[in-house]
């Protein structure tokens with residue numbers, strides 16, 4: 001007999017997991033089907049958590065945070081190998097998976113290992129790792145299958161020195177030099193993590209600019225810092241070929257320039273994991289990048305009882321936003337009304353140095369012809385920054401001259417991805433510059449940068 005569920009979720013990444021638990025809390029029978037051996041998705045196994053664990057390990061073992069005091073040659077561990085990176089990763093991932101499995105168990109969510117494929121709009125064929133097949137039926141279905149790295153046919157990914165953004169997590173050894181193709185968030189994060197480990201990094205990006213959504217002043221600061229520590233940028237020219245030349249990887253650009261490095265990391269985009277999902281059997285089609293179209297407020301596809309959430313629907317492709325999408329989809333599927341989502345969500349770029357941003361950038365404010373003023377604080381201006389030996393890092397705040405409301409906060413440097421939430425709260429609560437001027441902040445903290453930046457803007461604002 002075919003097993004029947006109120007809600008079937010395909011994929012156990014952030015959107016699938018959050019949707020499943022939300023539906024279970026509403027008393028629904030829920031099945032999560034996961035193609036990998038263990039739950040967690042790209043987020044836990046190859047994306048967010050592994051890359052952030054690698055970053056933390058690299059910063060700790062390299063003594064990065066102490067170099068302001070002890071100089072650029074300071075190291076906590078002299079020789080850092082891939083096994084050093086691996087140990088912490090394994091422990092972190094084990095813990096994450098354990099927490100998730102427990103969460104599913106506690107909430108009565110059934111999980112099944114295997115790849116799902118639509119047979120028709122309500123039935124799925126599950127192909128299990130042991131080769132057995134099973135048909136399950138769902139009243140409502142969520143497609144939360146995420147993405148796979150884009151791998152052009154003309155690049156030999158079988159070569160151990162050419163990696164994609166999933167494979168780099170288990171890098172065979174630490175190279176002396178690395179080419180990173182693609183200056184999106186993932187490429188930039190890995191490029192700067194390896195640079196912090198003293199790997200000679202070259203970043204190649206076909207477009208003349210990168211991270212365009214980041215405030216330009218913050219980006220300038222970022223590029224300056226990376227160039228200062230020897231990262232090379234090759235922007236504005238596409239890659240013509242990637243081939244092996246002896247024990248090096250030779251990347252030739254269309255303008256004839258060449259880059260030779262020990263390893264290459266290819267991070268030029270990801271594709272929705274929809275190719276084998278049998279979408280044709282349920283009346284859905286994907287775009288050229290394997291993505292699905294949904295209604296922005298409900299996450300319903302063109303087939304109303306089938307929802308899609310997470311990276312498979314494209315922008316902004318973050319674990320944080322995927323979770324929220326999953327929750328909204330489940331609530332809508334079972335008739336639970338939700339208030340509209342807040343206007344602004346934060347972006348975190350866990351590069352070295354990290355960047356975080358919420359609200360409008362200066363270029364957006366200008367484009368909208370808003371009368372505005374900016375305030376800047378350097379993290380080294382705070383006592384906490386002195387204690388930590390911070391030489392770099394800045395916060396930029398943008399306020400409306402007319403309403404005094406906060407319009408955007410942009411931070412580069414230590415703690416940026418945590419600090420941003422103060423700005424996010426004030427922004428979404430429609431607060432003004434007065435919040436920062438009038439309130440007391442803990443001392444000594446990096447959060448004092450908010451007060452410094454606000455006072456900087458206040459000094460120049462029309463009163």
Ligand SMILES: Cc1cc2nc3c(=O)[nH]c(=O)nc-3n(C[C@H](O)[C@H](O)[C@H](O)COP(=O)(O)OP(=O)(O)OC[C@H]3O[C@@H](n4cnc5c(N)ncnc54)[C@H](O)[C@@H]3O)c2cc1C
Nearest residue numbers: 011013015035041042043047116146310311317318319320
């Ligand atoms: C290197 C890297 C770093 C990142 N860093 C951050 C970060 O710092 N912060 C942040 O917010 N986001 C980050 N992201 C993005 C984040 O990982 C994704 O936004 C998030 O994982 C998307 O979640 P999802 O719900 O779409 O599912 P995913 O996490 O993509 O998981 C989808 C799951 O579905 C499974 N699946 C696919 N097809 C089937 C099928 N047919 N049947 C059964 N199961 C199937 C897959 O095996 C997979 O486990 C990063 C991504 C990468 C690659």
